[in-house]
Amino acid sequence: MRLDVQVLGRKVAQLYRERDEYVLQYDAGVAPTDFVSLTMPVREQAWRWPRDLHPFFRQNLPEGYLLGVIREAFGPLLDGTDLSLLAVVGGMGIGRVTVTPEGVPPGTDLAPLHVEELLAGDNTAGHFAELVRRYARAAISGAVPKFIAPESDGDEAMPLGKPTLRTSRHIIKGSDDSTPYLGFNEFYSLRVLERLGVVPVVKARMSQDGRVLVVDRFDVDAHGRPRYGLEDACGLLGLPPHEKYATTTEKVLNATRAYLPAGTTRAQLLQLGWQLLTNYVVRNADCHAKNVALYYTALADVTYTPVYDVVTTQAYPRYATNPPGLSIEGRQTWAPGKSLERFFNTRLGIAPRDYAQMVEQLCESAVEVGREVIEAAKNEPLWRGIAKQMVHTWNEGTNTLRGPKRVAGYRGLDAAIRAAGFSDPEPPEPFRVSVGRSELLAPRRKR
Template sequence: MAINKKSLSVRVAGQAAGELFNEQNEFIFRYDSDAAQQDFVSLTMPVRGRDYSHSALPPLFEMHLPEGYLLSVLQRHFAKLNGADDLSLLKLLAPSVRGRVHYQTNTDTTQPLELTDLLSPAAGLFDELVARFALHSPVSGVQPKVLAQIQDKATLCIEDYIVKAWGPDYPQLALNEYWCMRVLKAAGITVPEFYLSDDGALFIMKRFDFTSSGQWLGFEDMCVLAAKSRQQKYEGSYEQLAKTIANFVSPAHKVTALQQFFKMLVLNNRLQNGDAHLKNFGLLYEDIYNIWLAPAFDVVSTTAYIKNDVSALTLMGSRKWWARKHLLTFGVQHCALTQAQANALYDECEQAMQRVATQIQQALVTEEVADKQQILTHLLSCLTPDQIIE
C-alpha cells in the first residue's frame, strides 16, 4: 500500500518505530515490522502487526500539538503554506518535538537563553520569545506559552523550560500560578522546578520528562490514557482518574501515586482550580515496568477571574467544590486510603495552606500594585480554614 505524502516517521528513544499517515480520512499509525516491544509509542498502543486507525489524530500524537494562543499564532503564519489540519501542524512542529517519542533528529540552531534573562525580563521579551520559539514549542494548553531552551551558566547544559505569560482577561495569572504551586510544594506534592520573573510577567517551569542522566522519560496525559481528544479534556471524573492511576502505575509506585493524587485533589478544591482537566494530570515512565504519577503542574485559582467557576471534572457526580468530609470519603473509596491516612494527608494540606497563607500576608504588606493585591487577597481567602457548607 502506498503511503501518501502526508506521513511522518515516528521514533522512540532514537529508534525508528513506525509511520503515522492519513488515508481515506483515517489517521493510521503502523509499527515497523522490526519494531521491538519496548518501542511502543504509548502505554495504550503496544507494538503489534495490525494498524492503529482513528478518525482523528491519535491522542498520543495530538498531545504534541499546541492549543489556544500558540495554535492561533501557528495557524495565522503557516496554515496557508502547510495546511491547517492536525497532521500538517504536527509535521510543521515535528523537528522540534523533544522527548521519548519524537519524529526526526533535532537540528535546531536557535541560540539558547539564560535563566537570568527570564527572571529579569526586558520589555517585550515574551513577544520576542514567541517570534523566536513558536515553531519550537509543541506544548499544549490555551495560555500564552512557549518552550524555550535555557543554558545553565555553571554547567553550560541546555534544558527546556516552559515560559508562560498572561493577557488582560487573566491579570497576574503568573503570580496566581506561582503561589498555587508553592502551596502544592509545601504540602509535599512533587512539582517541577518553577520560578516567577521579578516583574511577575512570566511563570517559568522546567520540563520534568528529562532526567539528570540525559534520558528522556515517557509522558502521557490523562487524555491520551483515556483515549480522548483535547476537545474532550473536560469530559470525565476524578474517580476515573484515580482508576487510571491504579490501573497503569507500577505496583512499586501505586501507593505513593494515589496519595499524591489525593492531595492534588484536595488542593485543587481548596484553591478552586476550575482548570484541573484531563490534560493537567499525567504519568511518567522509563518503560512498561516502571510507571509513576507525573509532578503536579498548571494549578491556578480560576475563581479569581470567574467568580462562580466550577470544577473541571466531576467528583461524586457534581462539579461543585467539596469540603473535607466528602474528600476524605473519596480518598478512602478511590485512593485506597484508610480513614486515618486520608485524615493525615488532608492535615498535611491544611498545614501547607496555613504556612503559605502567612507568606502571602507578608507579601501583601509591601505590595502596591492593585491587581496583584487582588490576586493575593483572593488566594488568601481560598487558604483560610475549610468553610464550605454542605
C-alpha cells in the same frame, strides 16, 4: 504526507493518513521497549484511529493562544489537518517521542534563551507575545501563553541520537489581560503543596515582576536530553484535547491506574490524592484530564508525574464562579461534603483518619503560604490585587474543606487579611449568556 516517529531519537514508526483513518505503523524489528505509547505497544499490525490523529499524538498539540501564533507564522505549511500541524511542531515536543516530516531528523535551530535574563527582564504582555512568536515551533498544549525554549548553556550542544541540538529544559508561562500576574499566582499556589514535601511537585521560578513562571521540565535528564515518556489522562481515555473537561475524576483514575506497576499502587494513589486535595484548597478550577499524567522510562516504572499546573483560578473575577474541572460522584462543587472523603476511602484506599490529616496539613500550609503572599505584596504594591484575591480564596477553600464544625478550632487567614488591610474580594464577573439562551438571539418580547 508521511511523518517519521522517533523514540529517544531512534526512528521506530511512520504516521500517515489513509482514506478516513490515521495510521501508526511500526517499523520491522523495533524492540518492544521502544513503544510510542502505553496504549499502542509495538506490534506488526498497524494502529488505526478514525477521522482524527490518535489521542497520544494530539495530547501536546498547541491550543488557544499558541495555536493562533503558529497558524500566523506557519500558515503556508498547514493544510488544515492535525497531521500537518504535527509536522511543524512535533520535532520539539514533551516526552521521549518526536515526530518530524519523512526523512527529517528531530532537532531545532532556535536561538537559545537566557532564562536568567527572562526572570529579571521585561515581561509585559507585548514583549512576552514576541517571545512566544519567536519560539512558537514547539508541541505543547494549553490555552495560556507559554512556550518551550532552548536554554543557553555555554556553547556546547547536547546530542539526541545522531543530530545535535540545544535541548529544552524549561516550560515558560506568561500572563495575559484576564490572568494578570499568573506567574505569582501559580508559584505560590504550587508552594502550598510543595512546602509539605509529601509528593513530587514541579520546580518553578517566578520572574521578578511576577508575570512569568519558568518551570523545569521533568521529562528530561540532568543534561536536558529527553528521557521520559509522558501521557496524560485525556489521551489515555481516548479523548481529544478539547474534551479534557468531558470526563470524571473516577474515569481519570481508572485510565491511569491501569498502567501503575503492582506494588507501587498505594503510594501512587496517595500522590494523586494530594494533588486533588490541593486543587480544592486553593480553588483551582482548571484541573482537567490533561493535568493528571503518567511518565516512565519503561513499563516497570510508570508513575504519576510531579504535580503541575496548579493555579488559584477563583482569584480572577472572570473565572471566579467556575466549579472544579472534574466531577466526583457526579458533582462539581467546591463544597463536596462527604463525597470527596468517600472517593478517597473507596477509590484511593485512604482511610477517613488519613484523609482528615491530609486536609489539615494542606489547610495549615495554605495559611502559612498565605502569609508569605501577603508579605510579598507588601514589597511589591503591583501584586496587592492578586494577593488579596488569592488569600480570600484560600481562606474560603480551607473553611469549606474543613467543614463548619471544625473551622472554629483551627487557624485561618482572617486575622492576616485584616492586618494587611485587604478589602473584600472583587465580585465575580457576571455571566453574559443565560443557560439555553444565546446572546445573539433577538431579545424576548415583553408581555
